[in-house]
Amino acid sequence: MAKQFVRFQYKHKIDWGLVTDEKILPLQTGDKTTKDLLVDLQKKRIKLNTKSKKTLRKEDVVILSPITAPCQIICQGANYHKHTLESGLNPKSKTYNLFFTKSDVALTTAIGDVIRPHHVELLDYEIELGIVFGKTIDSSLDINSYNPNDYIAALFIANDISARDIQLPQLQWYKGKSYRTFLPAGPILSVLEPDDYPLIESLELNLTVNGKIRQSAKSNQMVYPPKESIAELSQFARIQVGDVLLTGTPSGCALKAPGKLKQIFASFLPEHKKWEVFIKGQKRRSQYLQPSDEIKATIRTSDGKLDLGEQILLVKQG
Template structure:
């Protein structure tokens, strides 16, 4: 059965711990990287003593991101059909797997603040299933023969926070998605055991803003599932232990592309005029995040056999 780990701070010391109900069992390994933790677990250098009485109540610790830098953050775009539509893309035309990257400077805790930069007005949320690689990839994988569970070591909740007024008008996906605090990760790193990978399709993703449900979907609705994505990724990228893959977000984001007729109309305009109209239209949408908003996100199976915890984020003005 999968095990839940957290990276935390307690009395000015950083450590990793095993989650046991409402308690944390410290591993007493210090502030190791995600990569080092996974390697230690694989080589059985870390063996949590479940009989130990040295547990800490969850309420006494500060949760940190279970994803550490340096690492490569690879993302999939428009990987759920309905989100493809709301992004203004035609699912029948988008027959390719869309990849982009995100800076590891954006990594932050799942319990805390997301800072909206002073020049950003269209701040959006994107709940995503995050995958942590536990085995290097340095050559192409054969889709028909390789076993993805050999490479997927752990999973976690990711939020691909996006500044739409930077990402789209400037065609700056990397910049628009990489400001500091734009990658809340965790709170829990769920390390998979044999047989757990097959449960990924049953994961349910839910995100609320100020208590109202915005996004809800199951992982089996991905257009390009992890096995297919990892095989394609291996054709053009080398992967190290601790690198992560964000598998795309469902529909329900604040972003809403203009209708087809309006898109045809604005296509004849100069580029800057087109994007001025886009931003003006998006500013009318009340779904974009504002200072004081609270985001909550969960990813888990219905029976909670896999439970990635809950993100609780507050939007603050930079």
């Protein structure tokens, strides 16, 4: 069974802990990076004595992001069929795996605040399954022969917060998705055991805003599953231990592309006018995040054998 780890602060000190019976067993490793923790676990430098009585209650600690900077954050776009449609793309013509990057400055805790920058009005949410690499990739992998389980060390919940009025009109995906607090990660770093890998395709992703369901899907609905994506990624990227891959979001985001007729009409407008019309239309959508909105997100199997915890976020105005 996968082991659940958290990175936390207790009495001004940062440590990693093993979650057991709703309590935290401090590992007394100090503030290690995600990479160093995974390496130590692989080399069995950390002994997990679950019989220790020196545990902490979750409510007595501050849970931090289990993904630490510096790290490479690679993302997949439009990787669920219905989200491809709501993004305005034609699934029949999108015959490619869309990759982009996000700054590690965006990393933040899974239980805390998401800050909407003062100049942003179209703030969106995107629940995603996050993969943490546990092995370096410095050459192309053969999709027919390599085993993705050799490279996937852990899983976590990611929320790819996006400023749509920056990302799309300015064609700035990196900028529009990388403001501080735009990547809540965790709370759990679920380090997988061999028997856990088949469960990845059985995970259920759910996100609510103010108690109302917005996104709900299963991970097996990905257009490009992890094995295929990692193999393609290996062709043009060098991956280090501790780097992460966000595997795309399901449908249900606040963003919804204009209909075909509106897109045809907009194509005759000057570029700046086209985006003015787009932003005006998006502002009518009540789904975009507002200050004081509460976002909750979970990723788990229906039987609870693999559970990545729960994110609880509050939107605040910057």
